[in-house]
Amino acid sequence: MNPRYPFALGLALLLSWLLLGGCTTDDAPSSPAPKNKSATAVGPAPAKRPTNRMPQLELPQDPALRTGKLRNGLRYAVYPNKQPEGRASLRLIVRAGSLHETDEQRGLAHFLEHMAFAGSTHYPPGKLVEFFRRMGMRVGADTNALTGFDRTMYMLELPNTDAETLAEAFQVFGDYAGGLLLLDEEIERERAVVLSEKRERDSSLYRAKAADLEFILGGSLVPKRLPIGEESVIRSAGREQLLDFWNTWYRPERMMIVAVGDFDAKKVESQIRKTFAPLKARAPARPEPDLGELPNPDVTRAYYYYDAEAPATSVRITNILPYNLDLHAEVKGLLSEDSAPNRMMDLVIDVAFEMFNRRLAVLAQKEGAPFLAAQVSRKDEFNFYRQATIEISTQGEQWREALAVADQELRRVRDHGFLPEEFAEVLAEFKTAIEAMGRGAANRQSGRIANQIAQALHDGKVITHPHFDYGLLKPSLDQIPLELCQRFLQMLFGRPPGLGEGFFVSVMGNALIEEEGKSPTEVILEVGRAASQVPVEPLGEREAVEWAYTDWGEPGTVVSDERVADLDLRLVRFANGVRLNFKKTDFEPGLVRVWLRVGEGRIALPVELPGLNTLADLTFNSAGLGKHSVEELNRLFAGVSGGALFRVRDDAFILQGQSFPKDLRMYFQSLTAQLVDPGWRPEALRQAHRVAQNMYLHFQHTPEGPLTAEVTRILSGGDPRFALPEESVLLSRTMEELRDWLGPQLAHGPLEVSVIGDFDPEALLAIVAETLGALPARAQKRDFTAELAKITFPEKPFNETYRIQTQIDKGEVRVYWPTRGAGDHRHSHLLFALASIFEERLRAQVREKMGASYSPSVQSNRGEATPNFGYIEAGCTVDPRQARQVQDLIVQIGDELARNGVKKEELNRIRKVKLNDARQLQRNNMYWLTTVLAQAQENPETLNPVRTLRSDIESISVEELSELARTYLGAARASRVLVLPEGKE
Template sequence: MQKSPRLSHLFLAVALFLGAALTPFAAPPTTKALPAPAVAQSDLPPDPAVHYGQLDNGFRYAIRANAEPKGRVSLRLFVHAGSFEEHDNQRGLAHFLEHMAFNGSTHYPPGTLVEFFQRLGMSFGGDTNASTSFDRTIYQIELPNTHAATITEGLRVFSDFAGGLLLRPDQIEKERGIILAEKRARDDVGYREFTAELDFLLGGTRIPARLPIGLPNVIEHADRPLFEAFYNTWYRPELMALVVVGDIDPAAVETAVRAAFGSLTARAPAEPKPSLGTVPAPQKVNAFYHADAEAPATTVSINTVSSYAYEADTAANRLKYLPRQLAVAMLNRRLAILAKQEHAPFSSASIGIDESFDFVREASLSLICRPDQWSPALAAGEQALRGALEHGFTAAELAEATANYRTALEQAADAAPTRHSDALAEEIGAAILDRNVFTTPATERDLFVPTLARVTPADCLAALRQAWAAPGRSLIVGGNAKIPGDAAAAIATAYRHAQSVAVAAPAEESVGQFAYTDFGPAGAVASRREVADLGITLVQFKNGVRLNLKRTPFEAHVIRLNARVGVGQLTEPRDQRGLAALAGGTFIAGGLGRHSVDDLHRLLAGKNVGVSFAAAPDHLNFGGATTPEDLLLELQLLTAHLVDPGYRPEALRQAREGITQLYASIAHTPEGPLATDVPHWLANDDPRFGLPPQDQMMQRNLAEVKAWLAPQLQHGAIELAIVGDLDVDASIADVARTLGALPPREPKPALPAAHEVHFPTGSHERDYTISSEIPKGLVALFWPTTDANDVSRTRRLNVLADILGDRLRVTVREKLGGTYSPDVGSMASDAFPGYGMINASSVVDPAQASELRAAMIAQAADLQAHGATDDELKRAKLPLLTSLRESVRSNRYWLAAVLSRAQEKPEVLDWARSRQTDVESISKTDIDALARQYLAPENVYRVTVIPAQKPQP
């Protein structure tokens, strides 16, 4: 079902969000057990590859064999209980209990499970994780191999989660600080705005009263009996489902599942699912104002709702919502076009319609604007929505929307054989909990494609009107707008004024034809070489363009491209700070000389093409993904951006709106200095590093962008990489007709002076204060290392960083409870000789910033003085080796790490050959030597960011 963009964005903040004011509707009765399979109520054919089963105790499972990633297995344990099931004195315990699953169970004593996973070759957070939302808790494990013993071990972990948690009081005490640290890390302007809006829109229901993070008082003081009561009541076999997807024998796995979960029993009497309450019923315009001076922009929204109850997942019900999905797509395109117009009162907007919790249907139109533009933005949104509701859509709009929808369906079906197990496991489990039928992409294609040809503009208009048929409207203005006096009355008055303005029907627009299909005679191949052991073809055209290709079976019907052009930021003018950032934000948005971005949307509807752009340190980077049928068109589009970029003023207008919002956010968030001053400082004030002050950034313009980029685009060296489901010879011919047909390219110049970057001398410490009411600070540490030119050393630096990160997990997170997720990594530059660093950062309580910074430095100093342990090295290497084995079957790896520069830097071919054996050979001696060389306390650059203290009254 179509998800609201506004809803989906806020979902990330709390696992799930429901936004809108609603008509009266009581929650339907809910059952004690996990919903029965939806197949019996549906005419949709389920995916025949999924085997479903149910144990005598009510525990359900689904098993599916799947080839990608090869040699791996995805496990998911779904518990149909979340924060909705909490009593008032348990608010936050569903999420807290998810944490406690990793803190001691029948077979895994406290403090051993993460290390156990690591010794199996699994990373904490990547291969083992969990999440809690309003109505479900999900545990995930990505097993590193398909050995029977490994699968049995993974199932034993989940069996312990389901019925064997120890919930030791000392472990509960230890985890309190981590939960509070997570709450602190999640706390931001967007989350606070969300909670205020949710209370306005759905006040009186259970939804705003059960945010999954919970209440501080409960987190700080809940005792073991409260945890035990929730666990025993809701972690019961009939409310659980296990999903196993991977490179497996389903019959053998089913036997193991029955052995692992057959003895699971309920440990407490069942409780009925709580009612969600009665949804509010506005019959008129209601307005709400939530002011927050720290918000980067103002958000204006128009919302309406209707009641919703569960509908069986049938072919008819899926098709019923197709016109509505198309209407949403068409209206979103209109809003995107309006946002680009000169003097547009908003910078972006979106509409979405969504059903959630079998409880509510919500329709919402949201706009982002400057604080002084909230009233014009509200008017523009109201009139755009009313224009669609009164006059509907044009045939051309519908043709574009249906073409894109049809292509997405066909591409999903074509790519289905190489879907990854983790995504399949998530989808299968969600279908079980939501009482939907898990169907194949081919089934969805065969269902929807014939209907798409019959949908009319009138159908879409009727569907949109139905979604917005409820009589009430809930209006919200939130963020940094300042509305004096009675703000709610002012918002309502502005809305009524907007309603008095007549709206016109949309005009039909001609589509035209793509203008960039002929770049002259096809270029000739100067050389071609096969790298047989890696399956790579290296080509050079007579005009100097280099082409690197690899055919793979890893993504069916998908081809990925990357082009490195020119020298990138090496020649960024030193007196024009921020130019590369502005180029990145305007180049693609500026379209082409003969087509705007909106023209391209219409012209290329139904095609799998698109180009991205970014200015990298030593090249301009173009990326894209396509299909075998559209490869030539993708290459034509890429080439067109080189020969005739648009540099349109609407791109600059929108970029400057984004810049204003970005700097407003930077001023109030602890991560802000890490984007601005800190990179500039660490590069000895090199102007190419870090964003400049806002006034300098706003001085940059398209004339400067064009003057800087044009020579690189017109003459710079080009190295193109193509990987995926391709025909090598046909792809070479397509490149010959596009990039190969361009005038000769210049060799890449050395520019030795431009490659020089150094760390600063003098003070190693900088403290920053930000203006914020949110009690959240940040500590960031940087140990200078070196560049990436010695790949063996780079790999060992990565392992050293992983060991340091694991130490910080144990000390700063687990022992001190001072941070939720310490972030540690190694950055070794391949553009600037001698430049690199190991960095570590943590979001912290400002009052603890000094203490935690000292603890982080002390861990690095201990590693420098005493080295790593053999067990630490093993637990760092094994997950890395797992990821290396998996990445060999990843197009993204081959594209980014090998093919993208296989001719400019041919040693990457040997790097690809050696990485597995080289990582296996990493020794404690290697790591200890690097730790001694780089992690000395006197070397570290220290950054602390805290909110400014309020003056005392």
């Protein structure tokens, strides 16, 4: 059961526009933000030019935000925030991206972003990474950058906020802005890295998206400026070209600094001014790029893109509108005139789109539905165009039916609107999301706030406090006219009824369209026109539904209640054997997280029925309950927070979810129902088959295929319970087989439920007593140690090469070394530290020196409960022609660690990173829930790691790690895997 689909989508939509506001741009340094200084609306913009227009409507800026603009034009925003404690998130935004390139510069905005890390005034080549490591920062996680169409953003996550660290971090940004060296030898080295990133991004999906962008915006600059760039430019560009782009566009008036964290805001503001005031432009300014022309909205167009490697087909109906279309004028008299009409307009549109998406989700569940998933979406880009799209994912042979559904459901909504009950349900969802936003305001994480402010600064909008948003938006929900939702959809998807009058219709993927005497696009248009002639009726009224799981009988009796004082948690056991572990925290105000472990998991899978575990993962969340379908659950849970994701693990089945305190009773009623009365519905099996078929199609042409289907089988010693079966085997599994296997374990198996967050402990205890505690007696022990011990890594190293049929020119390299499995937590700390050191060396050799891969990685994997099964895995995406060379190098690096051990400075760097992480884990609900509470009664030893977390890390020695490397990483123990395109090596 997954009743929270609407909630998840609604919350995402809300946050996308509520919090991605903007900021004032005062000409003088700021004190705390003046009231009503700036506003949200950006007036009509020239269609050919993206602008960063000043807000014009009055909204109150968050009073904690300090903003200003230096005389050189650079803007900044400083926001004090204590989550997480002792840390800070910094951003440097440059309003220049791939759209600002010339034809000869395609890819240089992104190339230049790479070069910012390759030598500058204060950090010669190699020294910047040394600074990051000295601070205990992870390269790639705590320091990163991104390049988009209209911006480049550099990011730093600082592990502490002392004056020296902040000063040096701003100095790093200062060098990005005005001190790059752009040395020829570094350009040559980084060129290979950029090409490796381009190769790694290449995929069937990426190519389809690029083709679709060309189709709908081919007359504009946008599809001709994909940020990754052109290979020919990347291969040939030299210092002068990079210098020209940097000098032209990295200008102070195009830059913004964002600082959010646990610091003194005044001092940080002063440091920003000191660092960036001397910054000057190095070249004359150039005009903004001409984005070209939008397509003629009166002309119908169809597009066909065939890719035999695609796992599915995407059918899309898209409408493009000019950005400067005045939507407010179109609904004059229906939208109340208050201080924030743009936000109100977005709210109405998001409500309309959510209602539409709920309809499509219901249709996907119907028997005979010709598609797997569908959604409507919208976006406004570059102050240039507005886009509204309905997209349906289907199997290739069903593209005609899918197109008919897209057309007819779009017309049904445009012509007949929504039902009042649909409207009420979605409004309830949005109210719940807004309330959650208000409650969580005090616990917002600095990194997220920094990204929101960065977006706002770029877009010229106001950052308001979540409490203001709550006060503005919640009462506004009750004032939205239902007809206004329909009106906005009509505008965004075009007024003319039916296909063929201004839409872009595309069929992209593995649908083979061949009809004698006709082009594929002619066939698409014919199918669309025929679909548009079918009359559509309003959606029929729905029967009322009442929640059926309110009474579970006599509440259970508590027979044990232990308080663990040093960890401030309670361990409770009911008479029926249900174990309850809980801890009250203030880490996430207004949120409660739940982790339920039941039964024996994957290890209990009958060997003669391979694939049942995969079928369980694919069906359980979409099968509803015995007395309620998923559609009914969506309606019943409208405005109620909750839901649980089901997963099969090695030694248990997991239901993981979250709720709000006010909804805990109904939430636990639903959890209980999932255990004793799952739906086992045929529609879930139908959907699972379609997902599986797409998955196996994807596997035929991508490295994930052999790595998932073949290598996992080898790694687990050939045990079918730990490997993905062949497609025909999986598709032969039935819902009856799944019910017979999984049902008894859910209903009678050992059960331990853990709860953490913001709740009343006694109220929680009473709720669990009347739900899970009221069930019949359950099994207490899970005795499968001997079975788990059978799962072992192969005795002898293996060497496998797999070939896949693909036009994507990239290969995958993997090397595996067997280690120990679950058990000693200190041993796990040592393995993770060794893997981190290995990854540093791998990155230095394969990425920085060879340029052979963009993101090589090393990780320690251990079975969740298998004592003899674990391994270290190293790998990367490479040019197929370099695959064996890189694989040999990986083995060599591991063998070097085995022979000569680790170095003290390597350990010191890793220790700093892990101590920084440990500090944050102490206030992380998910860490407490999954690592500490989850098995606190079944396995009390799991309480110890949190007690010794810091000391375990601090006590790691060079000798221990070197011994571990000698034990595990020798070349003779390495198993090798290559996945290469057919015919390329």
